[in-house]
Amino acid sequence: MSFGQQMLFFFSVIGAFNGLLLGIYLLFVKKLKHIPDFFLGLILLTLSIRVGISVCIYFYPDWPRIIPHLGLSSLFFTGPALYYYIRSSFLREQFDLKSTRKSFGVLTLILAMVGLLYLIFPITWDTYFARFIYGIWTVFIFLSVYEYYIFSKKDAKKPAQFILPILVSNVIIFLAYQLMSTGLIQVYCAGGSLVFSLVLYGNVLILFNNKNRSVTVKEESKYSNKKIPDQQAENFVSKLERLMNMEELYKNPNLKLNDLAMEMNISTHQLSQLLNDNLGKSFSTYINEYRIGEACEKIENGSYLKFEEIGYEVGFNSKSTFFSTFKKIKNTTPLLYKQSQITSEPRFQGLDL
Incomplete structure (x- = not known):
């Protein structure tokens, strides 16, 4: 691996590693004390797994072919996690966690059935499995944007300074991967990882600034x-x-x-x-x-x-x-x-x- 490739590998994987740590913290340390943080942790965890595996496969293509499909499987839950992050952030105490658990159970069952089908008929795996995952992701991205629009319209006075950057970031990552999957951008896996790293650190800076900003003289x-x-x-x-x-x-x-x-x-x-x-x-x-x-x-x-x-x-x-x-x-x-x-x-x- 050349020096340039090493630098590309470093900057690609560092975002995935930090996103993984932050996702684990939000999921397993904070737990359900703040429900939107739980779904944010799930978003970070699934994206980090996908990004990390993508980077490793790009630089080490000899890994078993089942590994990239595990990354795709984690990506399957990114869209639903974003959708429920938006809903729980706006609904707060009125958010129905019990029905959400049932929904995730159904989604897990669907993924297991589709994965089993593609394992039985491996000839269709490379052709259709990724399309199925990206199709689910696409549906929930549109649902998330729609939910944000509806809730913002109903409660226009409620500040959404934390919700909007996370929604926009997920849309940017989604569009980046979609463009790369079409072949318009050639460096697919590493490119998507770099986009994820840049968006992650941009989000951290935005949220940190909002959280620690004091009340202005105008307020x-x-x-x-x-x-x-x-x-x-x-x-x-x-x-x-x-x-x-x-x-x-x-x-x-x-x-x-x-x-x-x-x-x-x-x-x-x-x-x-x-x-x-x-x-x-x-x-x-x-x-x-x-x-x-x-x-x-x-x-x-x-x-x-x-x-x-x-x-x-x-x-x-x-x-x-x-x-x-x-x-x-x-x-x-x-x-x-x-x-x-x-x-x-x-x-x-x-x-x-």
Whole structure:
């Protein structure tokens, strides 16, 4: 392999490797805490497998012929993953995960049946198997674009800064592979891998910039002298409570105001205004009340954990912070609170005579 080929191999495979790591993280580390991230992880994982195998086959063509078809099989799920990423990103709490699992089960069964058919009749494999995979991918790309258009039209005020770059990136990768498969671009496998690498890192830069960008002066002036309307505030509070109760975001010891604002799809200034003006609490007080509330439940239920372990479990990052916050909110210590619960329990049940 020449130096030029080595450089081409390096830049082609590095995106696949990083995409694979990121996909595994989103799928198996974060799990289902945030459903859109799960489908994003599946997109990255399937594309990375396809890209990685394509690169290896391009530079090492002597590999068994079954290997490239495994790459095509992983690509089969890229389109459905994108489609459900779009739907779950917009629907959020209303997204039906159970029916989605059934859909993926049906898709897996279809892939297994088609793969078995082509294994029995290998003469048709090279001709039709790739067409079948790309056909499914094409259908779901169009469905994803259509779903994005419909949801954006229904809820035009809802920001889609994370959804749109991912949709556009998938369309670019799809079009690149389609053009290369027609022979218009000769360097097929390595070319598609390079496109994937460039798009992946471009996306990372966009999302990183959006996530860490502070509120601009324009946004500050927009909301500084404007109180949130009562109806809108009620909706925000309801959504905030759902995030706390269902996703238990307060258990994250590194949770920050801008992280919670991103989950609610509002600006940090709006969230701060909501907490201070409508709930009369600071961000730290609001989060710590949830943490201490759950700590009290664990103490009342006779948890076998030590007090400091309870503190870590509910979201505090140090023993001293947990004890001082408990004292501030409950006006007592965890030990005295536990003793008060024991003494308040009835020692025997009276009998009605």
